Amino acid sequence: ITPRDKTMPPQVGRVGGGGDSPQDWFYSLPPVTRSLFVGVLALTCGTSFGVINPANLALLWDPIIHKFEIWRLGSDFIFYGGFSFPFLIQLYLLVQYASRYEVSPFDTGGGGTSADFAWMLCLGAAMLSLFGFIFQMVFLGQALSFMILYVWTRKNPDEQTSIFGFKVQAFYLPWALLAFNLLIGNPIFKSVLGIVAGHIYYFLHFIAPNAYGYNLIKTPSFMIESFGGIARPPAGGGRAPGQPLRPNGGHAWGGGNVLGQ
Numbered sequence: 001i002t003p004r005d006k007t008m009p010p011q012v013g014r015v016g017g018g019g020d021s022p023q024d025w026f027y028s029l030p031p032v033t034r035s036l037f038v039g040v041l042a043l044t045c046g047t048s049f050g051v052i053n054p055a056n057l058a059l060l061w062d063p064i065i066h067k068f069e070i071w072r073l074g075s076d077f078i079f080y081g082g083f084s085f086p087f088l089i090q091l092y093l094l095v096q097y098a099s100r101y102e103v104s105p106f107d108t109g110g111g112g113t114s115a116d117f118a119w120m121l122c123l124g125a126a127m128l129s130l131f132g133f134i135f136q137m138v139f140l141g142q143a144l145s146f147m148i149l150y151v152w153t154r155k156n157p158d159e160q161t162s163i164f165g166f167k168v169q170a171f172y173l174p175w176a177l178l179a180f181n182l183l184i185g186n187p188i189f190k191s192v193l194g195i196v197a198g199h200i201y202y203f204l205h206f207i208a209p210n211a212y213g214y215n216l217i218k219t220p221s222f223m224i225e226s227f228g229g230i231a232r233p234p235a236g237g238g239r240a241p242g243q244p245l246r247p248n249g250g251h252a253w254g255g256g257n258v259l260g261q
Contacts, residue, residue: 029095030102031227032114032121037095039078040141048082058138059129076132077125077144086186094145101152106205109219109234115227119219120151120201127197137190146194147201150174154202205234 029037046052056069059076063069080090102117110116124147128140157171168176174195181188201217209215221231 029099030114030117032118033095033098033102036078036098037091040080040091040094043075043079044081044083044087047079054079054081059132059140060138061133073129074125076139077128077141079139080141081139090142090145093149094141097145097149097152101148101155104155106151106155107234108205108217109231110224110227110229111232113224113227113229115224115229116219118227119217119223121148123201123217124148124197127200128193131193131197135189135193140190140193143190143194143197146174146177146191147198149177150195150198151202154198154206 026034026037043052043057047054047057057072057075057079059072060069064072080087098117102114105112105114105117105120108116108119110119121144124144128143128147131143132138132140153170153173157169159170161168161170161173163173163176163180174191178188178191178195181191205215205217215234218234219231224231
Protein backbone atom coordinates (compact mmCIF):
# COMPACT_ATOMS: atom_id res chain seq x y z
CA ILE A 1 0.00 0.00 0.00
CA THR A 2 1.68 3.18 -1.06
CA PRO A 3 0.97 6.47 -2.69
CA ARG A 4 1.78 6.87 -6.36
CA ASP A 5 3.52 10.08 -7.19
CA LYS A 6 3.38 10.51 -10.93
CA THR A 7 5.99 13.25 -10.78
CA MET A 8 8.64 10.81 -9.60
CA PRO A 9 10.90 9.09 -12.12
CA PRO A 10 10.20 5.40 -12.69
CA GLN A 11 13.35 4.28 -10.87
CA VAL A 12 12.22 5.87 -7.60
CA GLY A 13 9.69 3.37 -6.36
CA ARG A 14 10.79 1.76 -3.15
CA VAL A 15 10.59 2.60 0.53
CA GLY A 16 13.39 4.99 1.30
CA GLY A 17 14.29 5.50 -2.38
CA GLY A 18 17.72 3.91 -1.92
CA GLY A 19 19.86 2.15 -4.46
CA ASP A 20 19.60 -1.43 -5.70
CA SER A 21 21.32 -3.14 -2.77
CA PRO A 22 19.69 -3.85 0.61
CA GLN A 23 22.41 -1.77 2.24
CA ASP A 24 21.56 1.26 0.07
CA TRP A 25 17.89 0.82 0.88
CA PHE A 26 18.57 0.50 4.60
CA TYR A 27 20.73 3.62 4.85
CA SER A 28 18.29 5.60 2.72
CA LEU A 29 15.65 5.27 5.46
CA PRO A 30 15.21 8.31 7.73
CA PRO A 31 16.92 7.85 11.13
CA VAL A 32 13.91 7.22 13.37
CA THR A 33 12.27 4.86 10.88
CA ARG A 34 15.56 3.01 10.51
CA SER A 35 15.76 2.60 14.28
CA LEU A 36 12.20 1.26 14.42
CA PHE A 37 12.99 -1.20 11.64
CA VAL A 38 16.10 -2.47 13.42
CA GLY A 39 14.22 -2.73 16.73
CA VAL A 40 11.39 -4.78 15.23
CA LEU A 41 13.77 -7.19 13.50
CA ALA A 42 15.98 -7.50 16.58
CA LEU A 43 13.11 -8.39 18.91
CA THR A 44 11.55 -10.74 16.38
CA CYS A 45 14.84 -12.60 15.84
CA GLY A 46 15.52 -12.66 19.57
CA THR A 47 12.16 -14.20 20.42
CA SER A 48 12.20 -16.57 17.44
CA PHE A 49 15.59 -18.01 18.45
CA GLY A 50 14.68 -18.23 22.13
CA VAL A 51 17.08 -15.51 23.29
CA ILE A 52 14.29 -13.19 24.48
CA ASN A 53 11.12 -14.19 26.29
CA PRO A 54 8.16 -12.35 24.70
CA ALA A 55 6.64 -11.98 28.17
CA ASN A 56 9.52 -9.65 29.03
CA LEU A 57 8.47 -7.31 26.22
CA ALA A 58 4.80 -6.98 27.14
CA LEU A 59 3.24 -3.86 28.61
CA LEU A 60 2.76 -5.21 32.14
CA TRP A 61 2.35 -2.47 34.71
CA ASP A 62 3.28 -4.40 37.85
CA PRO A 63 6.91 -5.06 36.77
CA ILE A 64 7.13 -1.54 35.34
CA ILE A 65 6.12 0.04 38.65
CA HIS A 66 7.63 -2.35 41.18
CA LYS A 67 10.68 -3.70 39.30
CA PHE A 68 11.42 -0.60 37.20
CA GLU A 69 11.32 -2.58 33.94
CA ILE A 70 10.79 0.62 31.98
CA TRP A 71 11.84 -0.89 28.65
CA ARG A 72 8.37 -2.41 28.48
CA LEU A 73 7.01 1.08 27.72
CA GLY A 74 8.76 0.87 24.36
CA SER A 75 9.24 -2.81 23.57
CA ASP A 76 5.50 -3.47 23.35
CA PHE A 77 5.35 -1.14 20.32
CA ILE A 78 8.08 -2.84 18.29
CA PHE A 79 7.20 -6.48 18.80
CA TYR A 80 4.86 -7.93 16.18
CA GLY A 81 5.21 -11.60 17.07
CA GLY A 82 7.13 -14.26 15.19
CA PHE A 83 7.99 -14.31 11.51
CA SER A 84 4.78 -14.72 9.53
CA PHE A 85 2.84 -13.13 6.69
CA PRO A 86 0.90 -10.80 9.08
CA PHE A 87 4.27 -9.81 10.58
CA LEU A 88 5.57 -8.84 7.14
CA ILE A 89 2.44 -6.81 6.42
CA GLN A 90 2.73 -4.92 9.71
CA LEU A 91 6.45 -4.29 9.20
CA TYR A 92 5.80 -3.08 5.66
CA LEU A 93 3.12 -0.65 6.80
CA LEU A 94 5.32 0.64 9.61
CA VAL A 95 8.40 1.27 7.47
CA GLN A 96 6.44 2.57 4.48
CA TYR A 97 4.39 5.21 6.23
CA ALA A 98 6.85 6.03 9.00
CA SER A 99 9.48 6.82 6.37
CA ARG A 100 7.09 8.88 4.29
CA TYR A 101 5.84 10.87 7.26
CA GLU A 102 9.24 11.34 8.87
CA VAL A 103 10.65 13.20 5.88
CA SER A 104 7.83 15.76 6.09
CA PRO A 105 5.98 15.68 9.43
CA PHE A 106 3.82 18.38 10.94
CA ASP A 107 6.10 21.12 12.25
CA THR A 108 5.76 21.16 16.03
CA GLY A 109 8.86 23.23 16.66
CA GLY A 110 11.62 21.26 14.98
CA GLY A 111 11.11 22.68 11.52
CA GLY A 112 9.32 19.61 10.17
CA THR A 113 12.24 17.23 10.82
CA SER A 114 12.83 13.83 12.39
CA ALA A 115 12.69 15.50 15.82
CA ASP A 116 9.02 16.37 15.28
CA PHE A 117 8.34 12.81 14.17
CA ALA A 118 10.12 11.37 17.21
CA TRP A 119 8.09 13.64 19.50
CA MET A 120 4.87 12.51 17.84
CA LEU A 121 5.89 8.91 18.52
CA CYS A 122 6.47 9.74 22.19
CA LEU A 123 3.05 11.36 22.51
CA GLY A 124 1.40 8.55 20.60
CA ALA A 125 3.09 5.92 22.76
CA ALA A 126 1.86 7.70 25.89
CA MET A 127 -1.73 7.79 24.63
CA LEU A 128 -1.65 4.18 23.47
CA SER A 129 -0.08 3.04 26.75
CA LEU A 130 -3.03 4.62 28.55
CA PHE A 131 -5.39 2.77 26.21
CA GLY A 132 -3.43 -0.42 26.91
CA PHE A 133 -3.90 0.09 30.64
CA ILE A 134 -7.63 0.71 30.25
CA PHE A 135 -8.30 -2.17 27.87
CA GLN A 136 -5.69 -4.59 29.28
CA MET A 137 -3.64 -4.88 26.08
CA VAL A 138 0.04 -5.79 26.30
CA PHE A 139 1.27 -5.37 22.71
CA LEU A 140 0.42 -2.20 20.78
CA GLY A 141 2.63 -2.23 17.69
CA GLN A 142 -0.32 -2.45 15.32
CA ALA A 143 -1.95 0.54 17.01
CA LEU A 144 1.20 2.66 16.66
CA SER A 145 1.54 1.74 12.98
CA PHE A 146 -2.04 2.82 12.36
CA MET A 147 -1.50 6.05 14.23
CA ILE A 148 1.45 6.91 11.98
CA LEU A 149 -0.52 5.95 8.89
CA TYR A 150 -3.52 8.01 9.98
CA VAL A 151 -1.50 11.15 10.69
CA TRP A 152 0.25 10.78 7.34
CA THR A 153 -3.11 10.60 5.56
CA ARG A 154 -4.32 13.73 7.33
CA LYS A 155 -1.23 15.60 6.22
CA ASN A 156 -1.46 14.28 2.66
CA PRO A 157 -5.22 13.71 2.20
CA ASP A 158 -5.30 14.18 -1.57
CA GLU A 159 -2.53 11.75 -2.53
CA GLN A 160 -3.54 8.63 -4.39
CA THR A 161 -2.75 5.26 -2.85
CA SER A 162 -3.31 1.67 -3.94
CA ILE A 163 -4.53 -1.37 -2.05
CA PHE A 164 -3.69 -4.46 -4.08
CA GLY A 165 -4.07 -2.42 -7.24
CA PHE A 166 -7.24 -0.57 -6.21
CA LYS A 167 -6.77 3.19 -6.11
CA VAL A 168 -7.84 4.94 -2.93
CA GLN A 169 -7.50 8.58 -1.94
CA ALA A 170 -5.15 8.83 1.04
CA PHE A 171 -7.82 10.40 3.24
CA TYR A 172 -9.84 7.16 3.03
CA LEU A 173 -6.89 4.77 3.40
CA PRO A 174 -7.32 3.96 7.14
CA TRP A 175 -10.97 3.16 6.65
CA ALA A 176 -10.27 1.07 3.57
CA LEU A 177 -7.73 -0.95 5.55
CA LEU A 178 -10.19 -1.42 8.39
CA ALA A 179 -12.79 -2.66 5.92
CA PHE A 180 -10.25 -5.02 4.36
CA ASN A 181 -9.30 -6.47 7.76
CA LEU A 182 -12.95 -6.95 8.62
CA LEU A 183 -13.48 -8.70 5.32
CA ILE A 184 -10.73 -11.24 5.97
CA GLY A 185 -11.68 -11.69 9.62
CA ASN A 186 -8.80 -9.88 11.31
CA PRO A 187 -9.40 -7.99 14.58
CA ILE A 188 -9.47 -4.22 14.17
CA PHE A 189 -9.70 -2.88 17.72
CA LYS A 190 -6.02 -1.97 17.98
CA SER A 191 -6.17 -0.31 14.57
CA VAL A 192 -9.13 1.76 15.73
CA LEU A 193 -7.21 2.81 18.84
CA GLY A 194 -4.35 3.89 16.58
CA ILE A 195 -6.74 6.04 14.57
CA VAL A 196 -8.13 7.55 17.77
CA ALA A 197 -4.63 8.41 19.02
CA GLY A 198 -3.70 9.81 15.61
CA HIS A 199 -6.79 11.99 15.51
CA ILE A 200 -6.14 13.32 19.01
CA TYR A 201 -2.64 14.31 17.90
CA TYR A 202 -3.99 15.86 14.69
CA PHE A 203 -6.66 17.76 16.63
CA LEU A 204 -4.23 19.14 19.19
CA HIS A 205 -1.77 20.30 16.57
CA PHE A 206 -3.88 21.25 13.58
CA ILE A 207 -7.37 22.13 14.83
CA ALA A 208 -6.99 23.39 18.41
CA PRO A 209 -4.57 26.27 17.60
CA ASN A 210 -6.87 27.60 14.88
CA ALA A 211 -10.17 27.02 16.66
CA TYR A 212 -9.24 27.78 20.27
CA GLY A 213 -5.90 29.57 20.13
CA TYR A 214 -4.10 26.84 22.11
CA ASN A 215 -0.90 25.27 20.85
CA LEU A 216 -0.39 22.30 23.15
CA ILE A 217 2.12 20.28 21.16
CA LYS A 218 5.69 21.51 20.98
CA THR A 219 8.77 19.40 20.38
CA PRO A 220 11.18 19.80 23.34
CA SER A 221 14.40 21.69 22.66
CA PHE A 222 16.58 18.81 23.83
CA MET A 223 14.99 16.49 21.27
CA ILE A 224 15.40 19.02 18.46
CA GLU A 225 19.04 19.58 19.39
CA SER A 226 19.68 15.83 19.59
CA PHE A 227 18.77 15.64 15.90
CA GLY A 228 21.05 18.57 15.06
CA GLY A 229 18.30 21.17 14.73
CA ILE A 230 17.46 24.52 16.28
CA ALA A 231 14.27 25.04 18.28
CA ARG A 232 11.70 27.36 16.72
CA PRO A 233 8.03 28.22 17.30
CA PRO A 234 5.68 25.51 16.02
CA ALA A 235 3.93 26.15 12.72
CA GLY A 236 0.44 26.50 14.19
CA GLY A 237 -2.39 24.68 12.53
CA GLY A 238 -0.03 22.38 10.71
CA ARG A 239 1.18 24.97 8.20
CA ALA A 240 4.25 23.77 6.42
CA PRO A 241 7.25 26.02 7.02
CA GLY A 242 8.59 27.87 4.02
CA GLN A 243 12.14 26.59 4.38
CA PRO A 244 12.10 23.62 6.74
CA LEU A 245 15.31 22.84 8.52
CA ARG A 246 16.30 19.27 7.70
CA PRO A 247 19.49 18.26 9.44
CA ASN A 248 18.57 14.62 8.79
CA GLY A 249 16.98 15.22 5.43
CA GLY A 250 18.15 16.50 2.09
CA HIS A 251 17.67 13.21 0.29
CA ALA A 252 14.93 12.60 -2.24
CA TRP A 253 13.10 9.78 -0.51
CA GLY A 254 11.28 7.23 -2.60
CA GLY A 255 7.61 6.47 -2.90
CA GLY A 256 7.71 2.79 -2.01
CA ASN A 257 6.43 -0.29 -3.71
CA VAL A 258 2.71 -0.95 -4.21
CA LEU A 259 1.58 -3.78 -1.97
CA GLY A 260 0.07 -6.57 -4.00
CA GLN A 261 1.87 -5.75 -7.24
